Amino acid sequence: MRDVLDLTPQDWTAIGLSVKVATIATLAALPLALLAAYALARWRFPGHGALNAVTHLPLVLPPVVTGFVLLLLFGRRGPLGAFFADYLGIVFAFRWTGAALAAAVMSFPLMIRPIRLSFESVDRRLPMAARSLGANPFWAFLVVELPLALPGVMVGVILGFAKALGEFGATITFVSNIPGETRTIPAAIYSLIQTSDGDAAAMRLAIISAAIAVIALTVSEMLQRRARYGT
């Protein structure tokens, strides 16, 4: 048991990096996921089906293909990569930011689904009631629809975070496996398995990632339990 908790500095680096990457990925993806989920749940517009398909694409594409597409688009010479580097000073290629981008893209479908379902389960007339009481559509969303959809949003965030924490295929394809920069827990486990005496170290990290996932799920359960409103 002592061995299990006896983490090396490299392990701690991978854990810290994973938590940072997954947190940033989840926070960055959340507003977009809310918007897309709300649009899919409530609005009818041309391209509704296309948007639905695109958001689910990372779920069905081989991760290595998603990573490759990211490399083409967000690599240093990629059209979007060049734009972000030149105008916003954000470089993705072979940086932890790239790992966060890959994790965000891969976890997006998992985030959207429960959020969309919970928006769909909110009575459409409730925002109408709010508007008849003087709230504009934005306020009606903020104080009626969003709070009522919050349990689903929480589930989406936790699922997205867990997925981001475990993302491997697209990340390693897009930003490689650089210690301290893009070597997250899964990449570190992969590297350890490649060495002849790395099994014990790999097991330590595997247990750590399982523990983080369990904590995340517990927190989401607790958050959901608070939203019962007298029922």
Next chain:
Amino acid sequence: MIALDVTYARGAFSLVCAFESAARVLAAHGASGAGKSTLANLIAGLARPDSGKIILGGETIVDVSRGVFVPPEQRRVGFVFQDALLFPHLKVRANILFGRFFTPKAERRVAFEPVVETLGVSHLLDRWPATLSGGERQRVGLARALLASPRLLVMDEPMASLDRPRRHEIMTLIERMRDEFAIPIFLVSHASEEIERLADEALVFDQGRIIAQGAPSEALPGASRLIEGGRFAIVSGLAAKVAKIDERYGVTRLAHPAGEIIVAARLAEGPVRVSIRATDVALAKTRSTDTSVRTTLRGRLVKIDATDSPLAFATMELVGGERLIAAATRLAMDELGLKIGDEIFALVKSVALDEREI
């Protein structure tokens, strides 16, 4: 106050209507699917008409040809839903104050205390909506709409999902809202007794068209005749007073200028309103004592509406001036040989009077 001329079509349903009204309480009556709820949504801005205009208190809130559509949050039209539709994640207090929060300070004419007191919700303020009964929920819904200081209250079947005692309680509250807060009300209801009691003007809808407009006592029976099966919906309301409770038989004797009305229940002291369905009234040319009917009301025949159908409707003016409508077959009317102006007696079966509605 409100002037409207709109069309609206979705699928097989179409609504085409135009009217003007300055009533304190304007009611829309009709079967479900007749278009009255759609009209409520159009007025509140929860739906958009395909063409036409809506003018509320002199302000054009919808004019399709000029592209005017004032969004619901700027109309200041309070909406009361059939199922109250409270915000489930807010306690009663926050629900009630919701509209007030979004109302500009200068427009907050309705104060919290009187509303909470009038509607009897002060003991509910810290409860969750999910823990309220149907009647309590609807009272909170009324308070919520009222506290947004609306210039018009639209109520879409506010009593339809309540049981009779609760319905009466809410009717009383709506009367008090009408009288104490002086906000005009547009009431959608399929129940003619609600409209008889609350409204001073009624619109009757059938299949998306207005088929009658006027005082409820005129418009409702007039229109009900045109609707198949509508004879059961024709109700006359009479004001009476509890005169005596006959303990031996457990009945209440009501005093009315046209005659004594017997109700088969013990009622509380004071003035009451009796609803009598046209199908529960029989007509006689003489006062007869050899029937089981104990309630005989005297009056004059003022109108006979005979349709192409087998039915005829006789309107009586009772002693004291109130009107009572009786439904009979055209055959019976002809064989009795009644003429306008004749003295006539209405026989009302006591057991047909629903004491729960009194």
